Amino acid sequence: MSDPVLADLTTLRVGGPATRLLTATTTDELVAHVTDAWDDDEWLVLGGGSNVLVADDGFDGTVVLVRTTGIDHDADADGVTVRVAAGEPWDAFVASTVDNGWTGLEALSGIPGTVGAAPVQNIGAYGVELSDVLTRVEFLDAATGERAWVTAAELALGYRTSTLKHGRRGAVLTVEFRLGTATEAGVPVRYAQLAGSLGVELGSLVAPSTVRAEVLRLRGSKGMVLDADDPDTWSAGSFFTNPIVSRQFADTLPFEAPRWPAGDDVKLSAAWLIEQAGVHRGYAVPGSRAAISSKHTLALTNRGGATAAQVAELARYVQVTVLNRFGVSLVPEPVVVGDLLG
Template sequence: MDLADLTTLRLGGPARNVVDATTEAELVEAVRVIDEAGDPLLLVGGGSNLVVADEGFDGTCLRVLTRGVDVVLDACSGATVTVAAGEPWDPFVARAVETGWVGLEALSGIPGSVGATPVQNVGAYGQEVAQTIASVRTWDRYDRVVRTFAAADCGFAYRTSRFKVEPRRHVILSVTFQLGLGDLGTPVAYAELARALGVEVGERAPLAAVRQAVLALRSAKGMVLDAEDHDTWSAGSFFTNPVLPADAAAALPAQAPRFEQPDGSVKTSAAWLIQHAGFGRGHGDGPARLSTKHALALTNRGGATTEDLLRLAREVRDGVRATYGISLEPEPVLVGCEL
């Protein structure tokens, strides 16, 4: 099977072997057998964060298709919700909003599976999963035991975690979220979302309104999957927003976005850097181009190869470095290829 069929970029050559795991027991057993055989392993959920080489993957692709949502309600602590790693993320967020579970509403429209969200500490519009994750249950491939990590032990930071730092060790089995109960979302922390909702930053809005506003904002940027829209044939944001020391941030142009961080560092916008380095929306002259809706997404316009995409990524990265002295880092996982 070509991995292009399993990724939102629709790129990537064949895997030597493909195995499906539909239960936690099947997932653990498959990983154990693959590891004992010494076979390279590639875990695939929604395929929304993978860039796979044209040559494919010389190993076993294990599709995580586990399902299950277990809920414990308490009037004081709210909803404790344990979700199987293979559950699709956005339908789970939709259920949370419909049910009155508070804390995930601004993460609407993000593709992929629940089990992938702790790895990158997925975030958008002022929310991160780290804010609501209580624990992550994993299979430890080194010690061959099931381990549960409390949120404090997950090493969450901007777009990273211990699961990203040690990518070959942990297979996420399920994620437990601690969510509030109510009709209003958490205080809106993102100015663009606040404007869309007609509220001030720090104010709250109905859960359903937050979800609809986020979906509309993401759709306008080509960040909600649509098979007919090539702007969504992407891995979402291809580069992470750079977090700079204060002195490096001071060297940016005055109009560059700046977001002060608790440790004194400054986060700026990768999309702004890309556009102001001369790479506008739709940039490119081949089948791989920047999205016509958002400069941070690299897209397959149909017929692209992974090398086409990487060539474009290198051009953008090198252009930003030459203009601003900042090296952009890719957000997706690169399989069998590199920038």
């Protein structure tokens, strides 16, 4: 039997073979597979493969594919506590919360991947982050071998970051959320573009199902909902995070550069910087099958037949162009597996 090819398991559709692939369909199996795998030199836990860039020479180690299922909940007068197995598909779970009248996740509709990966980079969209509703995760810790609940505070969740993304090795087995229950008034809209497209003021209350439908429509128009027939969605979503710089540095940028407060610092728009540096939607390095999405400047896409090296080349081109024009270093958002971006 030939080695499993990771391009088949990632939304960027690139990545060479793994030495061994183990699929976990129950939490006990996930614990057993990861424990077995960490005896190898190299191991990788993989969910939906929607936030990874895997090198063309693949992964010389064991990949544990998380396909566990199961959702349970306890309701009380103030809301509902929901525990979800790591392998549950994120968006199907969000859809079920909206159907059940549970609130807090509707703005995170349409994000690909699994529930277990959501805390890794504290997923966020349309004014909401996972940290708004995450209470704790059940975690198998590779450093100690222990299986225990870890609170959200201990994960140090920040903008597209957590301890899970940076150093804390192991497997998220279960994720626990604290959600609200729908009132007739609805949920507040916390993102200006979403409020605008709904035709309401920022902060207005809107039915969760309406928020979900509009978020899916907006995301679809940007190629941010997976579609097997649309290469604009063959990506890892936004390839670069929005850079956070000092106020002093932000003052050196053109007045019209979009900026938002980020504590004592300032968050810039990576998409604006890329566009203004002269890299436009649809751009591809000549001869390459990797290109900027035609619908979203921040998405690096595979137009069919791209290699990981081509995606990395495009990423470096964007980084160098923005650095030369504005002096800002763009940081890739996906987890890079292999030696690709230096």
